[in-house]
Amino acid sequence: MFIPRPRSVLAFFLSFGSFLVSAQSCSFTLKGTVIDEHDRTPLPFAEVFLLEVAKGAVADEQGRYTVAGLCAGPYTMRITHLGCEPVVRQVDVRSDLELDVRLEHHAHELQEFEVARNRPDENVGQASDAIDKEAIERAAGLTLGEMLATFPGVTVLASGPTIAKPVIHGLSGSRILVLNQGIRQEDQQWGSEHAPSLDPLTSERITVVKGAAAVQYGSDALGGVVITEPVELPRDTGMQGEVRAQGVLNGRGGGGHGMLQGGVKGLKGSGWRVQGSGRYLGDSRSSRYVLSNTGVRELGASAALGYRDHRWIATAYYSYFARELGILRTSHIGNLTDLNAAIASSEPWYVSDPTYGIASPRQEVQHHMAKAEVGYAVSDRGRVQVTYGYQADDRQEYDIRRGGRSNIPALDLFLITHTGEAVWKHWLGQRLHGKAGVNGLHQENFNRPGTGVSPLIPNYRKQSAGVFVLEHLPLSEQWELEFGARWESTLLHVAKYDLSGILINPEHTFRNHAFSMGANWALNDSLRIRFNINSAYRPPHVSELYSEGLHHGAAAIETGDEHLGSEGSWKAVLELEGSSGEGRSTFQVTTYADRIHDFIYLLPVGQQLTVRGAFPVFQYTATNAWLLGLDARFGQRIARDWVWELRASTVRARDIEKDEWLFQMPSDRLENMVLFEFPSQGRWSAMEAGLTSTLVFQQRRIPAGVDFASPPATYHLVGCQVSAARTSGRRQWRVGLRGANLFNTAYRDYLDRFRYYADARGIDLTIWVSCTFGAPRTE
Amino acid sequence: MKTFSSMRTILGSIPQLTVLASMIALGACKKQNEDVLQPSGPAVNEEEVVTTVELTFTDQETPSQVFQMRVNFDDVGDPEAMVDTLPAQRAFDVVVRLLNESVTPAVDLTGEVRAEGTEHQLFFEVMNGNLSTSYADADSNGRPIGLVNTAITGAASSGGELRVVLRHQPDKAADGVAAGQVLNAGGETDVDLIFPLTIE
Secondary structure, eight states: OOOOOIIIIIHHHOOSSOSSOOTTSOOEEEEEEEEETTTOOBOTTOEEEETTTTEEEEOOTTSEEEEEEEOSEEEEEEEEOTTBOOEEEEEEESSOEEOOEEEOBOSSSOOSOOSSOOOGGGSTTOOEEEEEHHHHHHTTTOOHHHHHTTSTTEEEEEETBTEEEEEETTEEGGGEEEEETTEEOOTTOSOTTOOOOOOGGGEEEEEEEOSOOHHHHOTTTTSEEEEEEEOOOOOSOOOEEEEEEEEETTTTEEEEEEEEEEEOTTSTTEEEEEEEEEEEEOOEEOSSSEESSOOEEEEEEEEEEEEEOSSEEEEEEEEEEEEEEEOOGGGOOOSHHHHHHHHHOSSOSOOOOOOSOOOSSEEEEEEEEEEEEEEEEEETTEEEEEEEEEEEEEEEEEOOOSTTGGGSOSEEEEEEEEEEEEEEEEEETTTEEEEEEEEEEEEEEEEOSOOSSOOSSOEEEEEEEEEEEEEEEEOSSSEEEEEEEEEEEEEEEEEEEOTTSOEEOOEEEEEEEEEEEEEEEEEETTEEEEEEEEEEEEOOOHHHHHOEEEETTTTEEEEOOTTOOOEEEEEEEEEEEEEETTTTEEEEEEEEEEEEEEEEEEEEEEEEEETTEEEEEEEEEEEEEEEEEEEEEEEEEEETTEEEEEEEEEEEEEETTTTEEOSSOOOOEEEEEEEEEOOOBTTEEEEEEEEEEEEEOOOOOOOTTTOSSOOOOOEEEEEEEEEEEEEETTEEEEEEEEEESTTOOOOOOTTBTTTTTOOOOOOEEEEEEEEEEESOOOO | OHHHHHHHHHHHHHHHHHHHHHHHHHHHTTSOSSOTTSOSSOSOOOSSOOOEEEEEEEESSOTTOEEEEEEEOOSSSSOEEEEOOBOSSOEEEEEEEEEEOSSSSOEEOHHHHHHTGGGEEEEEEEESSSEEEEEOOOOTTSOOOSSEEEEEEOSOEEEEEEEEEEEESOOTTSTTTTTTOOTTTOSEEEEEEEEEEEEO
16 A cells, blocks of 8 residues: 655656646646757657656657646756667756757667557557556565555455455456566466566566556456566666665564666676575464564565667666465365355454464465566667567465375476567658567476375466567547557476376467557647557467366365367557646546457356255356456545545456356455655755545345355455665665555455454555665666 | 677677576476476375374174274266164174275274374264264373264164264364364364165
8 A cells, every 4th residue: 555656656647738737837838959069850650758757749840849737846858869879968847948959860870769669558559557666665575466456447456465466457367467677477377366576676667557458468458468577687887775774563564675786897888686585474363463474574586687788778787586475374174064054153263373384275485586688779760679588486385284295295386488579670661660479378287296295286288379560550649549469379387197097188279369559649748549459369278288186275166177178358448637826736547448358257056965964056158258447547636745546446257148247256345545755855855745545345246056155245454555765875765665555454354365263354555665886777 | 889889789789698597497407307298207195194084983892793884976977875774782892994995905094193193083973863882092291082982872763873973173172072073173184975874
């Protein structure tokens, strides 16, 4: 529960019309011409970007640019153009300003240039939200899923206090793609108790694309995409670093993070970075009792090396992430009778004094990721980029077992994934530009023997190859269009033992295609409409095809269906964004309709009697579904230092075949935030304090006969946030406090799979401090 | 000029490639050198699953009179049950055996339960029948396990049921648990089944 700071975050959301505007002085215009320094000819289509307010403009064919609606103050202006070294300039806006910018343009010595727009949220017509470095810092101590849940339309699918996965527009798990540093994160697709293994602090910015984006990213991007963007490596600067520390009340623990980066002497254009982080938490508490066995330990490290010159870009990146987490002890149950007893009881049957120890049931996860990327500018109008990614995921799950077997993993999986991509970014003619490429994936899932438990997910090998093209066409200042297509084929080989113990090797081939079309229409400076319609697909996961047996923790027998085909979806998103009162009021409304055919879900098909008692049986089944939803955000500057923001989201999901609601869909939610910004004093700046209120309504739209308990009641939580920065010399200190569930409310969330067993976390306070040292970072 | 910059690039990327290669090697060496599609081992033997529960009633006065209640959930479909009728007005020693018959030869799991007596307890619930049971064994804390018991039958009755529950890691100190009440026991259910109970 953090509160985004408007200067950095809201402004990103509201790229038209700055939010931080004081009434009298926010109508200045900055304009000018971008000129080639050598021959003094205008440079068409250069991009001008003001970093502080995240506002920008693209120059026209005569090289002329205009950025309107600016407040008085200093700005950092970045001008980029195809074939030019980006230029960063400071401008002080006190009145309307005309500023010509000269760029060194070399047709043959290309510096960094961006043919297509690189920011994922700048895809035409695509609705998205992002949090920047500062907001990530203020969310210290939260997992990726929890961090993103402050965006309207994004919620969390949790398994107790330790496991959280993002839900975008009602879809989660393998219907959401997580792109970590440009590589598809494959470790979270095994199941809903598997959270993505990544450290959010390694990212400069995390973007959530709230629409299907299969053309660009391939399969699984049905509901949306979470993109953690790599921080650009330094090039010519001296050594810089950053240290962060945090203390967490609920769980009586904390974490730390350290980073060092610099250039390489004698090799201009080279840069390096090393980074490490850790987190250590004991048992969490709900408002009334200890949530036993919910400790977490995390350790992460990464290293990056890069080189850039006129034509080449080369980067190598490696990251390691390890996490050990306890699974709420009381959620480990035997059969349906135990489950019903847990639901009927107001308190968990197992509560012990809080400890830092982690006992079974628990998970140990290790994620290795290596990436190598090489880009080469073939010409003034084209660049080829080749990326290779390697991931190794090592997962052990320990159950409570008899005969001293609790220390033998009940699930011991090893997943290896190679991904490769070659993309050609290009300009075709005056306006049309985009990218075309091929990508491939090779994945092997291996169950290490010796568990003494039949694996829920069999061994498999998955190979896929795809081709895509995505073109962007700016028609005029008001209109931009984008369209794309992809074709992909997936080959799946499975190795499993049938009921009589004979090895079988079934094979599946899935051929899929996707299309996208998007449009941006800027009606005027303060109103913009985005529209896109995208198709997406997802081949069924092996577990959906071949699960067979008891799902521990879910107290259910799950059976796969090997005849299932790919899921497909058509999702249309319409977003309206604008401002009024010279930027004092801002709004953003996103509506979407998602038609999913062959939507795979678990259908209850009766009960099975075992020696352990009765278990419900669920069968993976496909149906057709509609998801309709609306996200809204409204911001208002109440007074000079006061900002109020309202966020709301709602989704309705129907099973068309059965004329029934879909299971486990987020309920309606409403968030209010009030923020006060203190004026800077001496060396103290960026001081602010905020209060949030989150109201989550009871989910009343549920299918009959699927759930074990009725959805939890409506709840209301209050949070707070205070932060400030202090500069001393070349160091910048930032400190902050974040409070969640301040009134220690007892509540359970519908999207928490452990809501049957225990309340969610009670009051939590996190105090954090960070220090940046060395030369200031170049943007 | 062009050649020079390319050369520099290649030279510059040598350390990167070395790092990358060693990382990949590090990750890869953890994996068993095995074709994922042709695993060398056979199908997993479920080591600790209880498939069969067997209650042996021995008449305390005439030990040659032995009665059994036995059920096997090994195969798919209906379980195989074999349930003797108990004679009325008698006292019995009741011994419980837990077996895994999904593997050949079958494995007796009773020893494991006894060895971890502090973490296990069996519960017996009689519905509509004249049978009463009491524990006749104890774990290292002096609390019952339920593998060895005594039972007394009353007058003849039919249509009754005997429910047998095995809990793993119950709270053995909770209210009424030592007396055989499952209500506050918590833990995880390893066995929960019902035998028809007829007393003649």
